[in-house]
Amino acid sequence: MANALTNTLRLSRAGLVLAQHGVRFVPKGMAVPLPLRIARAATAPIRWLSAPFRLREPKAARVSAALTQLGPSYIKLGQFLATRADILGPELTTDLRHLQDRLPPFSQAEARAAIEQALGGKLEDHFVEFGPPVAAASIAQVHKAYVLENGVKKAVAVKILRPNIEKRFRRDLDSYYFAAQLIERFHEPSRRLKPVAVVDNLKHTTDLEMDLRLEAAAISEMADNIATDEGFRVPHVDWRRTSKRVMTLEWIDGTPISDHATLKARGLDLEALGLVVMRSFLRHAMRDGFFHADMHQGNLFVDAEGKVVAVDFGIMGRLGKTERRFLAEILHGLITRDYYRAAAIHFEAGYVPPYHTVEEFAQAMRAIGEPIHGRIAEEISMADLLGQLFAYTDVFDMQTRPELILLQKSMVIVEGVARGLDPKLNVWTASEPVARQWVEENLSPIAKIKEAGGVFATLGELLAKSPGLLNVAETAARDVAQMAHTGLRLDEATVARLAQAQAKEARKGTWARFTIGMIAALALAAIYLNHIGAFH
Numbered sequence: 116m117a118n119a120l121t122n123t124l125r126l127s128r129a130g131l132v133l134a135q136h137g138v139r140f141v142p143k144g145m146a147v148p149l150p151l152r153i154a155r156a157a158t159a160p161i162r163w164l165s166a167p168f169r170l171r172e173p174k175a176a177r178v179s180a181a182l183t184q185l186g187p188s189y190i191k192l193g194q195f196l197a198t199r200a201d202i203l204g205p206e207l208t209t210d211l212r213h214l215q216d217r218l219p220p221f222s223q224a225e226a227r228a229a230i231e232q233a234l235g236g237k238l239e240d241h242f243v244e245f246g247p248p249v250a251a252a253s254i255a256q257v258h259k260a261y262v263l264e265n266g267v268k269k270a271v272a273v274k275i276l277r278p279n280i281e282k283r284f285r286r287d288l289d290s291y292y293f294a295a296q297l298i299e300r301f302h303e304p305s306r307r308l309k310p311v312a313v314v315d316n317l318k319h320t321t322d323l324e325m326d327l328r329l330e331a332a333a334i335s336e337m338a339d340n341i342a343t344d345e346g347f348r349v350p351h352v353d354w355r356r357t358s359k360r361v362m363t364l365e366w367i368d369g370t371p372i373s374d375h376a377t378l379k380a381r382g383l384d385l386e387a388l389g390l391v392v393m394r395s396f397l398r399h400a401m402r403d404g405f406f407h408a409d410m411h412q413g414n415l416f417v418d419a420e421g422k423v424v425a426v427d428f429g430i431m432g433r434l435g436k437t438e439r440r441f442l443a444e445i446l447h448g449l450i451t452r453d454y455y456r457a458a459a460i461h462f463e464a465g466y467v468p469p470y471h472t473v474e475e476f477a478q479a480m481r482a483i484g485e486p487i488h489g490r491i492a493e494e495i496s497m498a499d500l501l502g503q504l505f506a507y508t509d510v511f512d513m514q515t516r517p518e519l520i521l522l523q524k525s526m527v528i529v530e531g532v533a534r535g536l537d538p539k540l541n542v543w544t545a546s547e548p549v550a551r552q553w554v555e556e557n558l559s560p561i562a563k564i565k566e567a568g569g570v571f572a573t574l575g576e577l578l579a580k581s582p583g584l585l586n587v588a589e590t591a592a593r594d595v596a597q598m599a600h601t602g603l604r605l606d607e608a609t610v611a612r613l614a615q616a617q618a619k620e621a622r623k624g625t626w627a628r629f630t631i632g633m634i635a636a637l638a639l640a641a642i643y644l645n646h647i648g649a650f651h
Contacts (some may be wrong), residue, residue: 125286136181136384178207179214187253187280188287188321190216194430195317197524200393220251221277226258229275233361242266254280254324254429259366259580262356270366271353272426274327281325288318319376321375324429328361333405333428334364340403346391347423360582367424369416381423389536391423393545396529400432401439401521401553408432408525412532432521437464439553442522449487449500450543467511479507 179526182193197211228250234241244261256629258273275488295310323329331352353463356363370377378385392415399406407414408430434442441464448457458477461467467476483503507513523650534540 118289119293122290126294129189132185133178133181136177136184138178138181140227142490170455176210180209182214183218186283186287187218187277188284190214190218190253191284191321191324192287192291192317195313195320216252217249218253219257221569222250223247225276225278226256229278230273230361231368233358234356242271242273245273253277254321255327262353262363270368271356272350272361272364272366273356274330274364275358276325276327279396284325288321291317295437320430323431326359328357328359330428331357331362331364333431336405336430337399337403337407340399340405341395344395344398346421347395347425349425349428364426367416367418368523369418369424371412372417373412373535375536378417381417382420383417386537386540388417389533389540390425392529392536393533393540393542394549395423396525397546397549400434400525401443401549404434404436404439406432406434406522406525409528410520410525410532411528412535415532432518432525434518434522436557437521438518440464440557441466441519443550443553443557445504446546447554448480449484450550452484454478454484457484461513466513468513471511476507476511479511480504499515553574 178193178406182189193211197208197214219570227245230238230245238245238356241262242260246259248256248258254278255274258275260273261268262271262273263269276378289313292311295314298305299308332356334349334352338351341347341349350365350367353365354365370381372378372388375385378388392410396406396410407428409423409427410425414425414427416426418424441460444460445457448454448460454477455473457480458473460537461476462469462473483500487500533545
């Protein structure tokens with residue numbers, strides 16, 4: 116009871132602050148639940164009294180100002196909800212995109228104490244110079260410092276978590292859970308949007324952000340993924356000076372990507388940089404399934420070699436192979452106007468319930484795709500297309516896919532950066548080679564044969580480790596070689612040999628029979644994939 120009362124008071128305070136700033140926190144057209152109608156009535160005098168203030172404050176900035184006043188966890192909540200137009204509606208999510216994650220810095224003394232507690236010893240044991248904060252956000256702030264390496268002084272960026280930030284987030288997340296549970300209990304139309312799951316996702320995201328070792332690991336993972344890419348890189352991690360609450364990175368002394376005048380003065384091609392930004396993001400999402408989910412202008416620089424360098428890896432997105440296939444085929448389907456295939460992949464991925472038809476969903480795909488054909492390139496937004504796609508989630512009873520919504524939000528940001536560099540950027544020209552390469556490497560008949568070959572190799576290792584199955588392995592190897600030579604046909608002779616091998620090895624136990632059956636099934640699957648291909 117006490118906890119419910121405490122959470123009610125916290126949420127009431129948040130409601131009052133929102134009301135003071137004139138923020139509409141219920142989307143237009145949404146039936147307002149009774150508790151919110153009571154809250155709106157209670158705050159009506161406050162909204163009336165604050166009207167002169169609201170007139171002075173730009174409408175788009177009101178929600179940002181309110182959340183900033185409420186503190187760090189509300190800023191993170193706002194950033195997270197900026198990806199969820201399905202919950203808040205397009206008007207409020209558009210306003211949330213103006214939210215800047217900036218707060219006053221904490222003191223130099225607190226920064227020193229945090230470093231000494233996290234790394235041990237004195238601050239001077241780790242840094243020969245340690246400057247004041249250069250940036251302060253809701254969860255952490257960054258200092259410029261210097262270290263000695265082989266007698267050479269080298270600049271580094273030191274990121275430090277805010278004091279007691281974990282406690283503050285735990286307290287506010289408790290009130291978010293309380294609100295989400297009430298919404299699910301008393302407002303049936305909202306249950307499809309899974310409010311509790313939304314808070315779960317926010318908690319998971321912030322838990323990752325509040326362990327700087329995980330952010331350092333994300334940078335390291337992306338560095339491995341893009342090692343052979345051109346035009347894009349990430350900072351080097353100083354693992355010796357990194358812990359849960361402190362992270363040390365290479366200092367990026369580059370030109371902000373928003374400083375177009377300086378980039379031009381350096382002789383750099385802005386259109387080429389725009390293409391690098393767009394294609395790099397798409398490669399990370401489709402090829403690697405791991406992307407920077409906050410690639411706004413403030414997090415991108417251009418170094419002395421002309422490479423784009425990303426910083427601040429606190430928010431990362433992951434896509435499984437199913438989601439990557441979804442993205443690649445959606446883009447491919449819209450580009451080639453193959454709306455039936457673009458629709459079918461939704462059903463294959465299980466995104467659309469089977470009681471709907473592919474034909475109906477293909478009609479929705481056509482409604483999205485046809486208007487883009489015949490329009491000039493700079494009028495087409497891939498992020499808007501994905502946004503329109505997600506707008507059909509209610510019509511077709513699709514469950515929320517947080518990873519795809521995060522991708523769409525990130526695409527909005529990346530498109531904005533890329534088009535800032537090149538207003539005439541053709542998103543199809545930028546995306547088509549990346550999508551095509553992924554399709555060729557993962558969905559073509561050759562890719563399917565390679566995938567089947569990998570399975571056969573794994574089975575071969577299992578057989579080789581089992582002396583009782585060596586004869587089966589030899590027979591299987593001959594059959595696989597013959598299938599590869601003849602285009603993976605399972606002819607009568609092959610069937611006969613498999614049958615003979617099965618009869619011969621039946622006495623040696625069920626493992627042999629199981630293995631032969633697996634080989635036959637996998638061979639048939641490979642033949643099927645070889646004949647139908649990845650596209651119809």
